[in-house]
Amino acid sequence: MARPRTKPATSFASRPGIAGFLGFALLALLVLPSAAHAAPFSPEPGHSPNADTTTTIYWIMFAVAAVVVVAVNVALIGAVVRFRARRGREPARVRAGRRVQPRVGALLGVVAVVIFVVGIVTTTQVRDVAPSGPEGLEASSARTAQLDLSLPEGDSEPLRILASGQQWVWRFEYPDGTFSFYELVVPVDTTVVLQLDSTDVVHRWWIPELGRKFDAVPGRTNQTWFRADEEGTYDGQSAAYSGAGYATMRARVRVVSVPEYQAWLDQQGKDLQDAQEAVQKRVQQLGGAEAGAAVAQGAAE
Amino acid sequence: MSAPPTTLAPARPELVSDRFPARRPAWVTLATSGDHKALGVLFIATALAFLVLAVVELVLMRVQLIVPESTIISPEIFGQLLSTYGATAVVLFGIPFALGLISYVVPLQIGARGTAFPRLGAFGYWLYLAGGVTLYASFLYRPPDAGVNPLPPLSDTVFSSTNGVDTWIVGVGLAALGFVVFAINMLATLQTRRAPGMVWRRLPLFSWSAAVGGYVVLVAGAVMVAACAMLFIDRQFDGVFFDAGEGGSPILWQHLSWFFFTGAYVAILVTAFGAISEILATFSGKPSFSHRAVAGALVAVGALGMLAWMQNMYTAPIPIGWTYFAMAAALALTVPIGLLLFNWLATLWGGALRLRAPLLFALGAISTISFGLAGKLAYSVIPVGWQLDGTTAAQAGTYYALVGGAVLGGFAALYYWFPKITGRTMGEGIARASFWAILVGVHAMAIPMVLAGLDGQPVDIYKYYDEGALDTYNLIASVGSFVLALGVLLTLGNAAYSARRGVAIGADPWRGSTLEWFALSPPPPHNFDVIPDVRGTEPLRDIRDAVRHRTETWRPPPVERPPAAQPAESSEGARGGPPVA
Numbered sequence: 001m002a003r004p005r006t007k008p009a010t011s012f013a014s015r016p017g018i019a020g021f022l023g024f025a026l027l028a029l030l031v032l033p034s035a036a037h038a039a040p041f042s043p044e045p046g047h048s049p050n051a052d053t054t055t056t057i058y059w060i061m062f063a064v065a066a067v068v069v070v071a072v073n074v075a076l077i078g079a080v081v082r083f084r085a086r087r088g089r090e091p092a093r094v095r096a097g098r099r100v101q102p103r104v105g106a107l108l109g110v111v112a113v114v115i116f117v118v119g120i121v122t123t124t125q126v127r128d129v130a131p132s133g134p135e136g137l138e139a140s141s142a143r144t145a146q147l148d149l150s151l152p153e154g155d156s157e158p159l160r161i162l163a164s165g166q167q168w169v170w171r172f173e174y175p176d177g178t179f180s181f182y183e184l185v186v187p188v189d190t191t192v193v194l195q196l197d198s199t200d201v202v203h204r205w206w207i208p209e210l211g212r213k214f215d216a217v218p219g220r221t222n223q224t225w226f227r228a229d230e231e232g233t234y235d236g237q238s239a240a241y242s243g244a245g246y247a248t249m250r251a252r253v254r255v256v257s258v259p260e261y262q263a264w265l266d267q268q269g270k271d272l273q274d275a276q277e278a279v280q281k282r283v284q285q286l287g288g289a290e291a292g293a294a295v296a297q298g299a300a301e
Numbered sequence: 302m303s304a305p306p307t308t309l310a311p312a313r314p315e316l317v318s319d320r321f322p323a324r325r326p327a328w329v330t331l332a333t334s335g336d337h338k339a340l341g342v343l344f345i346a347t348a349l350a351f352l353v354l355a356v357v358e359l360v361l362m363r364v365q366l367i368v369p370e371s372t373i374i375s376p377e378i379f380g381q382l383l384s385t386y387g388a389t390a391v392v393l394f395g396i397p398f399a400l401g402l403i404s405y406v407v408p409l410q411i412g413a414r415g416t417a418f419p420r421l422g423a424f425g426y427w428l429y430l431a432g433g434v435t436l437y438a439s440f441l442y443r444p445p446d447a448g449v450n451p452l453p454p455l456s457d458t459v460f461s462s463t464n465g466v467d468t469w470i471v472g473v474g475l476a477a478l479g480f481v482v483f484a485i486n487m488l489a490t491l492q493t494r495r496a497p498g499m500v501w502r503r504l505p506l507f508s509w510s511a512a513v514g515g516y517v518v519l520v521a522g523a524v525m526v527a528a529c530a531m532l533f534i535d536r537q538f539d540g541v542f543f544d545a546g547e548g549g550s551p552i553l554w555q556h557l558s559w560f561f562f563t564g565a566y567v568a569i570l571v572t573a574f575g576a577i578s579e580i581l582a583t584f585s586g587k588p589s590f591s592h593r594a595v596a597g598a599l600v601a602v603g604a605l606g607m608l609a610w611m612q613n614m615y616t617a618p619i620p621i622g623w624t625y626f627a628m629a630a631a632l633a634l635t636v637p638i639g640l641l642l643f644n645w646l647a648t649l650w651g652g653a654l655r656l657r658a659p660l661l662f663a664l665g666a667i668s669t670i671s672f673g674l675a676g677k678l679a680y681s682v683i684p685v686g687w688q689l690d691g692t693t694a695a696q697a698g699t700y701y702a703l704v705g706g707a708v709l710g711g712f713a714a715l716y717y718w719f720p721k722i723t724g725r726t727m728g729e730g731i732a733r734a735s736f737w738a739i740l741v742g743v744h745a746m747a748i749p750m751v752l753a754g755l756d757g758q759p760v761d762i763y764k765y766y767d768e769g770a771l772d773t774y775n776l777i778a779s780v781g782s783f784v785l786a787l788g789v790l791l792t793l794g795n796a797a798y799s800a801r802r803g804v805a806i807g808a809d810p811w812r813g814s815t816l817e818w819f820a821l822s823p824p825p826p827h828n829f830d831v832i833p834d835v836r837g838t839e840p841l842r843d844i845r846d847a848v849r850h851r852t853e854t855w856r857p858p859p860v861e862r863p864p865a866a867q868p869a870e871s872s873e874g875a876r877g878g879p880p881v882a
Contacts, residue, residue, distance in 0.1 A: 043688060043755045054684045061679035068678065072642055072671040076664055079649035083585070084656060091586030092651035101594040101640060108639040112632040119628055119682040126684045127621070167460075201455035202551060204616055204691055208757040212687035213616045217552065218454055219545025222618040235768075239691035239759035241383070241448035243455060244376040247762035 044208035047234065047255075048226040050126040051211040057122040064115070126212060129191060129225050132158065136190035136227075137258050158191035158225065165196070165203030165216040167242055168249035178269045183252045185268075187261035191227045201243065207236030207253050215240065228255040335419025336826060337490075340426050341405025342722065345715070347430060348398035349793055351389050352708075354437070356786045358386040363746075363779040369767035379763035380446040381465070385436065387449030388469060391565050392476050393433045395707040396518065399572035400483055402714050403511040405722060407487060409817035410505045412496025412835065414827045417489035425483030432476030435468055445469035448761060450558050451532075453543035453551045458536050467536060474529030477561065481522040484515040491515070496816070498835035502596075505815040505838070506582075506589060507714075509596040510575020513603035514568040520607065521564020528557035552617060559613040567606035570670070570702065571599055573710025574641055577663045580717050581645055583813050584660035585652025590644045592838045598644070601637035605630050615686040624683055631681035638674060642667070658732035659811070662713030665740050666705050672747070673701030693778075694754025697747040704743045704785070712739075712792050719796065720810045724822040725803030731795040738788030745781025749774035814839035 041062065046052040083089075137159055161184065162173040173179045186192050196205055198216040206213040210226040228234070238249040256264065331339050362382055365374040374382070408416055416422050439445060445465040447456040456466045491512050495504070504512070532554065534540035541547035543554045582589045589595055611619065611627035645667060654660060676698030680686045689695050712735075720726050753774040758765055765771050809818040819841050820828050836843055 040752045041755065044757060051688075054688045057682060057684050058679075058688065061682050061685050065675035065679045068675040069671050072646075073668050075646050076649075076668055079646060080654060080656070080664065083649060083652050083654050085586075085653040089653040091653045093587055094590075094651060095588060096591035096594065096644075096647065101591055101644075104643050105636050105640055108636045112635040115635075115678075115682065116629060116632050119632070119684075120625065123621070123625075123683040126687070201460055202452050204759075206691070206757075206759070208688070212684070213691060214687075215616045215618060217545070217618055219551070220618050235757075237757065237759055237762075240452070241380075241455070241761040243460065244380050244446070244763075246380075247376070247764045 046211070047209045047229050047232075048211045049130045049229075050226065051209060053122055053125045054211065057118065060118065061115075064111075129158065129193065130227055132191045132227065133189035133229075135188060135258070137187045137261070158193045159186065160193050160195060161186070163194045163196050163205060163216070165198040165200075165205070165238065165242075165249075167200050168238070168245040170203075170205070170238075170249075170251045174265060176265065176269065178265055178272060180268060182250070183254055185254045185256060185261060185264050186228060187258045188228055188231050188255050190258070191225060193223055193225045196222045196224065202240050203238045203242055203249065204240035205236075205251070206239045207234050207251065209234045210236075210253060213239055228253070231255050231257060333423075335416075335423045337404050337408045337416045337419070337422060338722075338824065338826075340422050341401050341403075343426055344397050344401025344404055344429075345722075346401075347426075347433065348394050348401055349796070351393035351433060352398070352789065353793065355386055355389040355394055356789050358382045358389065359782055360786050362386065363782040365763060366765065366775045367779045368776075369772050370764050372764075374763065376763045377446065380448070381444035383761055383763075384445040384448055384451065384465075384469060385439075388436060388445075388473055390703070391562065391569075392473050393429075393436070395569045395703065396480055396565050397429055397476075398707060398711050399514060399569055400480065400487075400518070402576065402711070402718065403487060403507075403514065403572065404483070406718055406817055407508050407511045408490055408494065409721070409820055409824060409828055410508045410815050411491065411494065411499050412816045412829065412832050412840075413490060413494035414829065414832070415494070416486050417493050418486045421482055422486040425479045425481075425486065428479030428482060429476045430479075432472045432474070432479060435475060436472030439465055439468035439472075450555075450562065452558075453532065453535065453554050454545070456532060456536075456554075457543065467533065470529045470533050470536070474526055474533070477522040477525040477529070480518045481526065484519040484522065487511060488515045488519065496832050496835050499840075502593065503835055503838050503840075504596070506578040506592065506595055506599070507572075507575040507815075509599050510571045510578075513599050514572045514575075517564045517568045517571065517603050517607060521561045521568070524557055524564075525561035528554060528561065531557075552614075552619065555614055555617055556610070560607075560610040563610040563613065564607055566699075566702070567603055570606075570706040570710075571603055573666060573670075573706040573714070574599060574602070576714035576717065577645065577666055577710055578641075578648075579813075579815065580659045580663040580713055581648045583717075583811050584655045584657065584663075585649050586655075586812075587648055587652045588814070588839060590647035594640055595644050598637035598640045602634060602641070605633050605637065609634065609681075612681055612686070613690075615683055615690055628681055628683055631677070635678065642671070657716075657811075658727065658729055658736070659713050659717035661733065661736050662709050662716055665736055666709035666713055669701055669705030669709055669740070669743055671705075672744075673698050673703070673705055676701060676751075689754060691759055692754030693750040693758050693760055694752075696760045697750035697754065700747050700750070701743065704739070708789060709736075709739060715792070715796065717811070718817070719799065719803075720806050721817055721820075721822050721824070723800050723803065724805055725799055725801075726806050726810060727792075727795045727799040727803055731791055735788045735791035735795065738784050738791060740788075742781050742783070742785025742788055746778045746785055747781070749778040749781070753778070809841070814842040816840050819844065 043055055043058055046055050160175060163184070164171045164173070169181050170184070171179060171181050172184045194205065194214075196214055196216040197220065198218045200218065202218075203216040204213050205216060205224065207226075210228060212224060214222055214224040216222065232255055234253045234255070236251050236253070238246065238251070242249060331343065334340065361374065362379065365371050365379060404416075404422065408414075436445075443463045443465045445451065445468055446463075447461050447466050447469070451461075451466055451469055454460055456469075491504075491508065531540065531542040535542050535544065535549075541549040543549050543551050545551055578589055578595050608630035609627055611623055612631045614627070615624050676695075680689055680695050680698060686695075716727055716732060753771055756769050756771060756774075758771060758774075765775065806822070808820065808822045810822075811818070816829075816833070816835075817824075819833065833840060833844060
């Protein structure tokens, strides 16, 4: 520390303000860079190509933010330690020269432009739909598509699943009309395009390991995608306040192998059909449309 | 204060009262006054009262989140606390606290004897108070429960059929209208009531921030008034502005409301930036490193910040080009905010820093804001925003920026101008305790929130499940919020105590260089007996220099006496006795 030693060392400890600031600086200096490579400040490990891109840009921006925070705070503490008022110190009444501000501004501008370009590039990477992998449901040739546009026609359509938010559960509808609540089952290494909509209020889809958040807004269908690279279960939670039960609006994505997925889909379809038949039988037992309406109402409630 | 020196322009007599004031109780005078100082005190006192409520609500919510799957507070009550808390912290505390400081200080700084539209100013305050009372009156029957930002359709009658959301709409709408009206008054004052020579380039930096904040509030507040009216029509008169099924758009509300909340954020921060700039210059004993650059940066922060409202809507279904626009505006803010930080550090550098409470809080504000805005810089990059928006990690950035701006920055301004308002200083020891509690509290609260957000904890939840280290993070964050609350209450208690019992102090305790320190403490109703001519950015320093110059070069004028009587007279005078009349 380039502090002029004009005072005995004892006066230093007697200043709790400076000691506190210094301690704080040391803490920040120690915690921030070391934590950068430790577990706490890292996001959930990505299990989808777009999540991997996100993790990369996250670390870049984390480093930028850490540099800003450390630089500002060290400079602040340095100024306090060096230029604290003491007897005989006259403040130097200096003002900026003509060229200083444009130079600093230009430097900051360059940093901002670089971040902007990197931001655009990574955003494009995250949005480009990657093709399904070799172990996926439908192996496809390499191609990408923007989500705002319609996907190009081809022999390698991704798996499209309709995810519909409602207070406070997600409903997933598969291409063959089968549906499930809460748990989405998808095959591994397969590009899944989720079409998000909502039957009531605004919900926000998010599985941390599988890439970006996206709002489900009534009246609009939005699309997001992921391609899970590993079998397993990934938990997530809606991230937009949707009323009293919002904290319980969770979702789980279970990634399984392709044969398992096919088997699950068949079983789920059969289970649903059995359940519907059971309901119909019950309705017939009770007799008449009146009872049917009552059962339907009970189910709705 | 003695009469100002004669290097200034000759005194311009001005009629300040046309009748003998009627004798009325103090509270009637205060409540019916259009005086900017009375309104400033009312704004500040009301805003600080709402700060206490916001702190209580924050503490209650954090109590609920201490342990996983807690059942202390029911989900319904939590939703009501959450919805009231958001409106209280930003609309009923953040903006009016800034406006109160502006109302009190700016006319004094620009050498004005009052505001341009005193009754309009008073109308603005009473609208704001009516809004606050309306919001809290809902606790008598049913508080709002549609979230910090009540997004339709959740806030429409289908999903919120009670009148809670209506009180939110009316309360926030009335307060926003009050801010707009008040901003008109302040902007007209800044435009027309500046002292002779107080051209814009010499305008003190806090007054610059008031001008920028005033325009931001004027535009953003008007948008919110319109949005609240539209939502009210949707709810009460079968409107379809935000109803997707009938050709309206829920996204429209998001644009309008986020435009307002972004404006509020910008206005709060810009006002804090202005106060910090003044405090750093005063307490380092130096002029601001570059008055022009700081004023320009404040204007740029206001203009660019307003354009970045869609930074809150990265996950909404809007065309990708709009999010690029928001990212560009947010990243462009790097330049003016970086210049501000650079100029602040350059102002400190080479000074003689008097570490009194205002400077301590200003330094803490810069430090805390640096955490928040560095976080915002990261979240403004779209993929990072997609991952972390709507989590406690992004919320931690907002807490850092707003605690740094409104609480630490606002308290710095309070400690700085308190002697002007009351004629007394606030206690230094409690100030230090409060400062460290706030600083430790905000970090202990926000850092675990970042970690929890990275692990997937979303904002606004009334409970979380015991997964990973979430329980540890939330426990630490809760303890941090309690320490933060303690720090806030210490300063509020300090202010309440010192208002009557603080150490009485002169008109210019900090050796300021702007004109508010030229007036008495507290200033008389007409502020200045004589309005000085302004010749630079440090008018009071110029006056001090002129006084010193006059005193040092002053010689007793030659005495004209009859020469015959001189010997006898001088022998009398040499004995030092008082002349006998």
